[in-house]
Ligand code: SF4
């Protein structure tokens with residue numbers, strides 16, 4: 001047992017309702033304990049698809065006032081509104097949930113002329129999340145958003161009225177927390193820019209992954225290993241411009257005894273990865289789904305201590321901790337298989353995003 | 355018998371019932387504690403000469419001898435201990451600097467014993483190292499911060515083709531030292547230790563897939579065959595350093611200082627400079643081998659940088675260059691300077707580091723514990739974003755595999771062991787290495803004593819030690835749910851401090867026991 005994770009993507013980029021992912025994750029409720037659940041949806045804000053969308057959790061009005069002021073320093077606010085929710089009796093003590101559509105302001109672009117817009121966004125996210133303002137930016141990408149909180153995932157989904165949104169990719173998580181107490185910002189998915197990640201497991205290498213990331217300016221205020229994995233992806237893909245397949249091999253490299261018997265070029269290749277990126281290796285039981293708006297990927301730790309299943313049906317791809325979660329929304333898939341340890345399952349978008 | 359003002363350190367007791375007057379003890383004790391009186395046909399013992407090396411106890415065929423601490427106290431004072439008094443009497447007699455060997459025996463708090471390790475329970479399964487792979491392989495040397503890749507033109511398009519066919523990494527990796535387990539043998543020079551001891555270390559390093567360090571005494575011609583597992587040292591005396599020496603190794607280490615005697619040079623007395631040693635050190639036979647306190651061409655960090663690059667030029671950038679320093683108060687800043695000066699490895703030797711000879715006062719009072727030094731250096735290098743540029747080797751009194759695990763979790767890449775290695779060969783820590791009379795054949799050049807150490811047997815014992823520690827490290831890692839040493843390295847969250855002061859916890863970067871994530 002442990003948490004459950006699930007994800008669906010339409011390879012043609014066609015939109016479908018969030019209801020599907022709610023039903024999928026709900027099927028695995030036995031793996032959760034009601035202390036945290038959440039979703040990430042891509043393609044859900046077509047009208048504002050060029051704006052950075054921030055979903056923010058506030059403790060109180062004061063934390064919102066401070067954050068509003070900080071955001072205005074670097075951004076032009078296109079839209080600012082509460083995230084729509086509806087009353088669900090199981091969801092109690094909801095914090096203030098707000099969303100912004102933002103453009104990096106011209107003055108910020110001038111001031112940080114050597115940073116990309118993404119880096120300016122990351123700076124602000126790090127600043128707000130690690131400052132003790134009582135505010136947490138839970139997602140910060142374009143045309144995507146993360147919805148999460150304390151409760152079972154299915155309740156959280158209905159609370160956020162996800163069935164009213166349409167997206168081409170959804171990932172979800174239902175939580176059985178063991179390392180940190182259940183709190184709204186601590187639920188999955190974790191997101192930074194377009195990236196979002198759900199994770200079932202616990203990383204025994206967290207202590208060094210965290211310190212490694214801090215060397216590159218990341219701050220990890222949420223005290224969870226899943227956040228560290230997300231930032232590792234961000235570091236490798238965005239800052240070091242590595243392809244996803246290589247980033248994955250850095251996080252979950254082959255074992256030395258496998259590397260040793262590879263032909264010389266491959267041996268050199270993996271040796272370099274392991275030697276240079278030793279601080280990024282993740283150790284410990286994990287099944288992970290990540291999405292970045294262009295694709296959804298799934299993988300497990302090197303010795304596969306957590307389950308993950310992949311299925312495909314037409315243009316749709318599914319990933320889930322258990323087969324039942326896939327069969328719930330796709331009773332007869334064209335193909336269905338277990339994700340192998342050491343393999344990255346990539347489900348990409350082929351067509352143009354609708 | 356010479357009249358002395360102080361009591362002996364040890365009491366040697368001979369059971370007259372068991373003693374058969376065979377004179378084994380007489381021959382075994384190089385300190386001449388045992389003598390044979392032919393007239394009386396009696397073996398006698400002068401306890402005041404005994405250094406407590408236990409050689410005679412183990413060699414006596416009838417088990418007639420025992421050695422214990424001399425229990426009579428001179429002054430009943432906590433301040434003026436017998437040890438203090440004896441040192442005062444000795445200095446009053448000789449007017450000299452007190453000398454000693456091995457690491458400090460002072461009762462400093464051993465921080466290792468106040469650090470506790472974590473284990474996995476339920477949520478994160480522990481791993482059985484007997485069933486699952488457990489990786490200890492370690493690479494020492496400078497590493498780039500990131501890599502660049504390019505997509506290959508001719509793609510390998512076989513289904514399931516490995517990504518290493520699709521991409522090439524254009525970044526070059528500087529030369530690395532590959533270790534099967536994160537342990538190396540510390541610098542111990544031929545001269546300070548015997549040829550047989552050196553050979554045992556070299557051959558054990560080869561067998562274990564690790565490295566030994568020549569120390570500053572040059573390289574004996576018979577040890578060139580172990581060059582793949584050799585780190586050669588360049589110290590202030592520059593003994594035995596020539597191009598061949600620099601190229602007969604896997605890495606070169608510049609020795610600035612050592613934990614047992616920070617700021618102090620070395621002195622090998624002329625009588626120990628035998629034919630063989632004179633050849634290895636490239637100095638005339640019988641002359642004193644003096645290592646000045648500083649390198650006479652290094653008076654600043656720029657000078658060090660020049661020497662690092664001079665060595666790199668001489669070795670065509672094919673050998674990692676290490677710089678060894680004693681852990682002194684400002685160790686973090688110094689280490690950072692060393693990395694920026696171009697070193698690929700910084701070796702840090704803590705206050706408990708051993709030596710063949712050192713002034714007692716320096717050995718016992720100068721420097722800081724290695725535990726704090728590792729943390730300070732690792733933290734500093736990470737803060738400055740230069741941790742990848744050099745590896746950290748920690749040294750100074752590692753007693754067992756748990757110490758090693760803790761050192762790595764604090765941030766070291768590997769550890770040097772010296773004293774522990776000597777003990778595994780038979781050393782009994784009598785601290786008399788500087789006399790050259792080591793009864794165990796280790797810290798001596800006396801051919802009669804040297805042959806007591808069989809280098810093959812000593813090698814076997816060293817290999818066993820490394821094997822045993824490696825197994826224990828795997829066991830502990832498995833318990834933590836970690837199957838690769840890189841996930842332990844610098845992972846201070848898996849450590850907790852027990853009975854440590856808040857400031858110590860802060861410098862170590864660990865939480866107190868009982869506090870969770
Ligand atoms: S010095 Fe060693 S060999 Fe000599 S008497 Fe003492 S214990 Fe025995």
Ligand code: SF4
Pocket residue numbers: 407455456776780781782783784785786787788791792793794795796797
């Ligand atoms: S090496 Fe020899 S002289 Fe030195 S402490 Fe060990 S037993 Fe004594």
